[in-house]
Amino acid sequence: MLLFSSFVPAIVAFLLIIARIDANPAIMRRLVNEYQSTTRRGLPNQGACTRHNLAVRKEWSTLDILTRKSYINAVKCLARLPSTIDPLLAPGARSRFDDFTATHIINTLTIHGTGSFFAWHRHFLYLFEKALREECGYTGYQPYWEWSHWANQPTSANPLYDGSSTSLSGNGRYIPNRNGTFQLLPALNPTPDAFAFFTPPGTGGGYIYSGPLKNWQLHLGPVVDQYDNGQPVPRNPRPDGLGYNPRGMIRDFNNTILQRRASWPVVLGLLVNVTDIAPFQILFFSGPHAGGHTFISGIDNDLFTSPGDPLFWFHHAQVDRIWSIWQSRDLGTREFAIDGTQTLFNIPPSPNATLDDLMPFDFSPPITVREAMSPTKGLYCYIYD
Numbered sequence: 001m002l003l004f005s006s007f008v009p010a011i012v013a014f015l016l017i018i019a020r021i022d023a024n025p026a027i028m029r030r031l032v033n034e035y036q037s038t039t040r041r042g043l044p045n046q047g048a049c050t051r052h053n054l055a056v057r058k059e060w061s062t063l064d065i066l067t068r069k070s071y072i073n074a075v076k077c078l079a080r081l082p083s084t085i086d087p088l089l090a091p092g093a094r095s096r097f098d099d100f101t102a103t104h105i106i107n108t109l110t111i112h113g114t115g116s117f118f119a120w121h122r123h124f125l126y127l128f129e130k131a132l133r134e135e136c137g138y139t140g141y142q143p144y145w146e147w148s149h150w151a152n153q154p155t156s157a158n159p160l161y162d163g164s165s166t167s168l169s170g171n172g173r174y175i176p177n178r179n180g181t182f183q184l185l186p187a188l189n190p191t192p193d194a195f196a197f198f199t200p201p202g203t204g205g206g207y208i209y210s211g212p213l214k215n216w217q218l219h220l221g222p223v224v225d226q227y228d229n230g231q232p233v234p235r236n237p238r239p240d241g242l243g244y245n246p247r248g249m250i251r252d253f254n255n256t257i258l259q260r261r262a263s264w265p266v267v268l269g270l271l272v273n274v275t276d277i278a279p280f281q282i283l284f285f286s287g288p289h290a291g292g293h294t295f296i297s298g299i300d301n302d303l304f305t306s307p308g309d310p311l312f313w314f315h316h317a318q319v320d321r322i323w324s325i326w327q328s329r330d331l332g333t334r335e336f337a338i339d340g341t342q343t344l345f346n347i348p349p350s351p352n353a354t355l356d357d358l359m360p361f362d363f364s365p366p367i368t369v370r371e372a373m374s375p376t377k378g379l380y381c382y383i384y385d
């Protein structure tokens with residue numbers, strides 16, 4: 001009896017720990033359910049976007065194997081189709097896939113740390129999904145990567161980047177004794193300390209070596225020089241990164257970065273406790289958004305060239321998902337809320353962004369910021385599960 005009663009507190013403590021572990025995903029589930037019902041309630045019974053044609057973007061791990069394979073094949077198909085962007089703009093672009101990297105490189109300084117950051121990337125993602133479907137026969141929608149769910153598991157647990165034949169390939173080959181990358185942020189006249197962005201060496205550092213993208217070729221970038229990371233990266237023949245620079249793909253996974261910057265407490269804190277677009281955008285941009293890129297590292301340490309790694313699209317689908325959920329929590333004040341100017345961290349100083357600003361996509365017609373503010377009421381018709 002004595003023995004038993006001394007076990008009871010231990011069992012209770014254990015159950016409490018289990019409950020704590022499960023609390024965060026359960027909170028997220030509740031927030032997603034609320035977002036979905038708010039979105040569905042806002043849809044008309046008739047019109048361009050209704051309950052019946054609403055596309056559902058899902059987490060990669062929830063897709064069946066055939067859908068995963070068809071997504072991977074469609075991405076490889078885009079890399080085989082000819083480029084359509086004006087060759088004077090991006091002479092190094094060799095494929096439809098490159099068109100996306102090219103327009104991102106061209107516009108980097110006016111779509112990050114600006115009022116248009118979320119809106120530009122929402123349309124960018126939509127154009128990519130559309131190309132996969134209309135030009136490469138993919139019948140699903142762009143999947144996302146639920147960072148917080150995977151942050152505390154070994155990277156080999158995530159079927160998105162476990163290196164298997166149904167993944168987007170895995171980590172880069174491990175290179176020991178590196179110094180990490182030191183990226184000068186693209187600002188006019190950066191001072192050495194104020195605009196340097198250091199990433200410690202992770203668990204890879206070399207070229208990826210397994211999975212369907214093993215032979216993936218990058219053609220554009222880099223723009224920002226990366227120093228001392230072990231695997232030499234050939235320089236682009238043009239300073240703007242838009243020349244032809246064929247090379248393999250580097251990755252350098254570091255889960256600690258995901259744990260620190262994109263854990264459940266960080267993401268749920270943004271969704272539950274941050275009500276104003278200004279702090280939301282700043283905390284999100286430098287927190288989970290930068291964290292996902294830095295987890296991948298490799299070319300993702302070059303802000304300009306990051307869409308060259310197909311994992312970019314999963315990362316940015318999750319960025320768009322978290323923004324959508326946040327917007328839905330008070331559509332009255334958040335649906336059309338933007339904050340920021342028209343230049344990266346306002347360098348050089350520029351006017352405040354407005355909903356009427358035109359956002360360029362180079363190979364596709366420009367749209368206004370306003371047109372990209374709702375996932376269901378304008379150009380788009382999708383929801384995240």
Ligand SMILES: *[C@@H]1O[C@H](CO)[C@@H](O)[C@H](O)[C@H]1NC(C)=O
Pocket residue numbers: 200201202203254255256257
């Ligand atoms: C990963 O990131 C953490 C946090 O920045 C850093 O301390 C660590 O050195 C990095 N590399 C590895 C292999 O954990």
Ligand SMILES: *[C@@H]1O[C@H](CO)[C@@H](O)[C@H](O)[C@H]1NC(C)=O
Pocket residue numbers: 177178179227228229230
């Ligand atoms: C790391 O830095 C040291 C000192 O600057 C340098 O000698 C070395 O070559 C660097 N290592 C790599 C892999 O770049």
Ligand SMILES: *[C@@H]1O[C@H](CO)[C@@H](O)[C@H](O)[C@H]1NC(C)=O
Pocket residue numbers: 265268269270272273
């Ligand atoms: C929101 O803020 C409150 C008060 O600071 C805190 O107790 C709570 O844990 C926060 N919620 C999240 C999800 O971060």
Ligand SMILES: *[C@@H]1O[C@H](CO)[C@@H](O)[C@H](O)[C@H]1NC(C)=O
Pocket residue numbers: 339340352
């Ligand atoms: C630009 O936006 C900031 C932050 O919302 C605001 O304080 C400032 O007054 C705006 N400037 C102009 C010229 O509208």
Ligand SMILES: [Cu+2]
Pocket residue numbers: 104112121
């Ligand atoms: Cu970007």
